[in-house]
Amino acid sequence: MDSGLALRPAPSGSAGSVEAAIVRVTSWTSRILVAAACGGAAACQQTPLPTAREGRVLYGDNGCASCHGEKGYGDGTVAATLEPKPRDFRDVNAFKNGFEVQAIATTIAEGLLQHAAPATGATGAPVHHQQGMPKFPHLSDVERQSLALYVMSLRSQSTTR
Numbered sequence: 285m286d287s288g289l290a291l292r293p294a295p296s297g298s299a300g301s302v303e304a305a306i307v308r309v310t311s312w313t314s315r316i317l318v319a320a321a322c323g324g325a326a327a328c329q330q331t332p333l334p335t336a337r338e339g340r341v342l343y344g345d346n347g348c349a350s351c352h353g354e355k356g357y358g359d360g361t362v363a364a365t366l367e368p369k370p371r372d373f374r375d376v377n378a379f380k381n382g383f384e385v386q387a388i389a390t391t392i393a394e395g396l397l398q399h400a401a402p403a404t405g406a407t408g409a410p411v412h413h414q415q416g417m418p419k420f421p422h423l424s425d426v427e428r429q430s431l432a433l434y435v436m437s438l439r440s441q442s443t444t445r
């Protein structure tokens with residue numbers, strides 16, 4: 285494995301071969317450190333980073349599309365019955381809590397419910413509305429961040445339409 289390193293004559297002075305040896309040792313050391321930090325591939329997978337790709341799956345699994353629409357235009361099947369309307373993710377300025385990963389992840393965790401003043405229904409009895417963005421507290425932080433990244437990606441796609 286070390287053939288050539290010790291016996292090869294240095295071209296001019298010995299600095300060249302010493303440097304080569306150091307580079308070799310350093311690259312091996314860093315490989316060992318990377319392996320130790322992860323503790324193997326399985327441990328690395330336990331703390332996944334949020335991705336828009338994962339968010340796309342979660343968006344389907346959690347029924348976001350029923351309100352926000354398949355493409356996030358705010359035109360899901362139940363959108364017409366809702367007031368306020370579900371956010372159209374193309375419109376960055378419409379985000380009440382800001383257009384950032386953590387802000388959006390927090391909105392998904394806590395929801396954005398409106399406690400509208402009671403209106404008078406057809407029977408004359410007050411009708412209480414509590415509509416808006418439901419909360420998804422059962423999702424993990426990483427899952428909500430993935431959803432946020434996906435929501436944000438819908439904006440950039442639509443601006444290149």
Ligand code: HEC
Pocket residue numbers: 342343346347348349350351352366367368369370371378379380381382388391392396397398415416417418420431432435
């Ligand atoms: C029952 C319908 C409904 C579902 C399901 C729903 N939303 Fe919403 N969402 C809304 C409504 C309505 C609003 C607008 C609330 C407002 O303007 O006060 C909203 C707003 C938002 C906003 C904008 C928040 C802001 O700062 O203005 C984001 C982001 C969002 N939803 C993401 C999601 C994601 C991700 C999912 C799925 C995990 C989801 N929503 C599921 C109805 C829904």
